[in-house]
Amino acid sequence: MPVQRTLSIIKPDATERNLTGAINAVFEEAGLRIVAQKRIRMTRAQAEGFYAEHKARGFFGELVDFMISGPVVVQVLEGEDAVARNREVMGATNPANAAEGTVRKRFAKSIGENSVHGSDGEASAEREIAFFFNLAEIVG
Numbered sequence: 001m002p003v004q005r006t007l008s009i010i011k012p013d014a015t016e017r018n019l020t021g022a023i024n025a026v027f028e029e030a031g032l033r034i035v036a037q038k039r040i041r042m043t044r045a046q047a048e049g050f051y052a053e054h055k056a057r058g059f060f061g062e063l064v065d066f067m068i069s070g071p072v073v074v075q076v077l078e079g080e081d082a083v084a085r086n087r088e089v090m091g092a093t094n095p096a097n098a099a100e101g102t103v104r105k106r107f108a109k110s111i112g113e114n115s116v117h118g119s120d121g122e123a124s125a126e127r128e129i130a131f132f133f134n135l136a137e138i139v140g
């Protein structure tokens with residue numbers, strides 16, 4: 001399986017509860033390596049741009065408000081099949097449907113405040129990594 005990189009975000013509901021380390025431990029135990037990481041406060045324009053694909057969805061405004069409600073930790077995860085592996089480790093969008101042991105099953109508060117973001121494919125991973133990081137910030 002190819003070594004890939006994927007974009008992860010630890011969302012405001014998780015930073016608020018001081019869960020950054022607990023969530024990072026889940027990634028590392030799953031074989032994902034954190035090769036870049038920074039804690040930021042997203043601007044409204046940044047959040048709207050990042051989630052542009054969801055602009056037409058009914059939850060878009062709520063999603064943007066939530067993502068700028070507190071600090072987030074944006075990070076690049078590297079490992080074999082990292083895009084799919086991270087989606088597995090995250091669990092389903094709605095924590096009620098997430099498998100045991102996944103980040104969302106363990107930590108998410110609701111379908112909206114669900115603790116983590118992860119890229120959903122190789123093309124989106126590349127685009128999302130470039131949205132937050134320049135190459136010099138990623139050290140594998």
Ligand code: ADP
Binds near residue numbers: 062
């Ligand atoms: P995922 O994050 O699992 O890839 P989506 O890309 O479908 O899920 O949605 C992006 C984010 O929008 C979700 O992680 C969640 O925070 C929010 N979201 C999705 N569906 C809903 C919903 N029905 N109500 C409120 N927020 C939602």
Ligand code: MG
Binds near residue numbers: 118120
């Ligand atoms: Mg998505």
